[in-house]
Amino acid sequence: MSDRDDLRELASQLRRASSVMRAAEETKLAGGERPRKVAKSDFAPTAKPHLESLRPYSPGKPAAEVERELGLTDVLKLASNENALGMSPLARAALESALEDSSIYPDTHCRQLVDEIARRNGLGPECVMFGNGAVELIYYLAQCFLAAGDEVVTSGTSFSAYTIASRIQDAVVRAAPLDGAGLDLGAMSRLVNEHTKLVFIANPNNPTGTILGVDELEAFARTLPEQVVLVLDEAYYDFVDDPRYRGSVSFVLEGWNVVVLRSLSKSLGLAGLRIGYAMARSDIIRTMRQVQVPFHVNVLAQRAALAGLDDDEHIARTLQLIREGKEYLYAALAAAGLQFTASETNFIWVDTGVDAARLFDEMMRGGVIVRPGTGFGAPRHIRVTIGLPEQNRRFMQVLLASITRVKP
Numbered sequence: 001m002s003d004r005d006d007l008r009e010l011a012s013q014l015r016r017a018s019s020v021m022r023a024a025e026e027t028k029l030a031g032g033e034r035p036r037k038v039a040k041s042d043f044a045p046t047a048k049p050h051l052e053s054l055r056p057y058s059p060g061k062p063a064a065e066v067e068r069e070l071g072l073t074d075v076l077k078l079a080s081n082e083n084a085l086g087m088s089p090l091a092r093a094a095l096e097s098a099l100e101d102s103s104i105y106p107d108t109h110c111r112q113l114v115d116e117i118a119r120r121n122g123l124g125p126e127c128v129m130f131g132n133g134a135v136e137l138i139y140y141l142a143q144c145f146l147a148a149g150d151e152v153v154t155s156g157t158s159f160s161a162y163t164i165a166s167r168i169q170d171a172v173v174r175a176a177p178l179d180g181a182g183l184d185l186g187a188m189s190r191l192v193n194e195h196t197k198l199v200f201i202a203n204p205n206n207p208t209g210t211i212l213g214v215d216e217l218e219a220f221a222r223t224l225p226e227q228v229v230l231v232l233d234e235a236y237y238d239f240v241d242d243p244r245y246r247g248s249v250s251f252v253l254e255g256w257n258v259v260v261l262r263s264l265s266k267s268l269g270l271a272g273l274r275i276g277y278a279m280a281r282s283d284i285i286r287t288m289r290q291v292q293v294p295f296h297v298n299v300l301a302q303r304a305a306l307a308g309l310d311d312d313e314h315i316a317r318t319l320q321l322i323r324e325g326k327e328y329l330y331a332a333l334a335a336a337g338l339q340f341t342a343s344e345t346n347f348i349w350v351d352t353g354v355d356a357a358r359l360f361d362e363m364m365r366g367g368v369i370v371r372p373g374t375g376f377g378a379p380r381h382i383r384v385t386i387g388l389p390e391q392n393r394r395f396m397q398v399l400l401a402s403i404t405r406v407k408p
Contacts, residue, residue, distance in 0.1 A: 050170045057164055061369055072367050078385040078395055079371040081206075081236075081347050083269035085321060085388075087304070088314040091268055094307035095300050106299040108292070112306055117277055120309075121249045126282040129289065132296045134235055134261045134276030138200075139165045141259065143291045145197045145229055146171040153191045154200040155183050157208065157376045159233065162200035171197070181341040181349065182210040185220045192224060199224065202233045203248075204240060207376050207383040209343030213244030221256060229284065231259045235276070236345040238267040238315065239322055245344070252279050259284060266346060267315050268308035273301035322346045325386035332396045347385045349373075352399075354406050356382055362402040368395055 060079030067075050087095075110130035118125045131137040142165035146152065152166040156175035163173045172195070176187035183205055192199065204211045221230050232248050240246075251258035259280040265271040275297060278288065308314070329348055333340045339351040352359055356379055360372040373381030384395060 048170065050167065054164065054167050055160075057160055058375055060371055061364070063369065066364055066369060070365060075364075075367050075369065076387070076391055076394060077369045078387055078391065079369045079383075080271070081266060081345070081385045082271050083266060083318055083346075084386070084391065085269060085314065085318055087269040088308040088311040090311040090314070091270060091304035091308035095273075095304040098300050098303035101299050101303075104299065105295050106297060106302055108295050109289075110297050110302055113277070113302055116306060116309060117279070121252075121279060123249070123252060123279060124282065127252060127285055128277060128279055129285045129292075130275065130277045130297050130302075132293075132298075132301075133265065133274040134233065134263045134278075135161050136274075136293075136296065137259075137261055137276065137278045137288070138162065138231070138233070139168075140288045140291050141198060141229070141231060142166050142169050142171070144287045149195065150197045151193065151195040152198045152200065153188050153196055155188070155202070155205065157205075157378060158183075158200070158202045159206045160375065162202075162231075162233075166198070178208070181208045183212060185212065185216060189220060189223050192228065194225065194227075196225065196228050198229050198231060200231045200233065202235070203245075204234075204236045204344045206235070206345070207347070207371065207373065207378075207381075208341050208349045209236075209345040209347060210341060211240060211242055211245050211344045213242075214247035214250070215244070217248070218251075221251065221258065224257070226257070229257045229259060231261065233261045235261065235263040236266060237262050239319065239346050240344040241323075242344055249279060252281065255281055257281075257284075264305045264308065267318050268305065268311070269314075269318075270301065270304055270308065273298070273304055275301040275305045321388070322386050325389070325392050328389065328392055329384075329386065329396070332392075336396075336400055347383050350382050350384060351380055352382055352403060353380060354403055354408075356380055358406045359402055362406050363398050366398040366402055368398040370395075370399075 060077065063075040063077040067073060113130050114125045114128045118128045129137065138161050146166055146169035148170035151172045151174055153174050154162045155178065157178050166173050174191040176184050176191055178184060183201060188199065224230060234248065248260050252260060259278055261276060261278050263276040265276065278285065326343065333350060341349040343349065356372040357374050359382065360370060363370055371383040373379065373383065386392065
């Protein structure tokens, strides 16, 4: 028998064996016997051990999900600090015209936006970088500046992305308590040591809505060792009225180890498009670009943001809505005997006096979604977004009725 005949015979035997095995498997399944499950350890990849203890970011619950789960209609979401007026009309028009170009990859460096933000702040374009939301830039900073065993300082009651991004890099996060409802720079300063690489400050702070003045920040920055990068997250910058607040770009202009983050999601109503930016010394921006995901800010977000920046009328209407909403809610909360923190943002931090997790569930059943303070280590607080006048009134009605039902 030739070699070719041998190969044919072998192939035939293999086909017969495979057929017998399939028939045996089908017989087992027909009799209700399940095939053996492969143990997880046989194929499990080796993940970084420290990720086992990581708590991922928990976003606000979508209104559609609550409606589906509870059989409700017209659920009001006041949990994620979105713009109640919606998207800037100029941004919307630009977005619609940009649909034609959505089959083409976007400018990975967002050059038009970078040039515009640089011009508005007196910076060179090499000092500005855009991201898929400011939160993407937080993750880039952690990737660039943190290694296992490095340390990060932040507040224990602040935006959780600082901790998550740092822990992914196996860094140690040291969190300072609040001073009342405000950030305690003295406590944060005492946590800084030779291992500290990043300090994250939300200004205004999320969830409390309080601010630090630029003079306070400068005094704090002067105490930091030279290896530390101070990150000022100014996602709610546009809403601040307090005159002590303005001026953080001076840190960048003067060459400090400071990164200023801002968002276009809030005042321009672009939360669903995800866009924000960083301003920093050119060497810091250059380092962040080393880890940048290609084409990370999509065409629609870039065009909408560029147009929205010129929509002064929409921004003014948004700010007026927030000021009037604060005035109403402050009075309504005070009349109800509830304590709250005066806010420099488009949300209010409220001490409800009851269990916030139970109150959250009860308010959802009443058709209103808020943000419970449990995720911020505040078991009696909620954070509520300031909405349209009728939404604010509905919030107060549901809040007070729900508090009555959950009181011990």
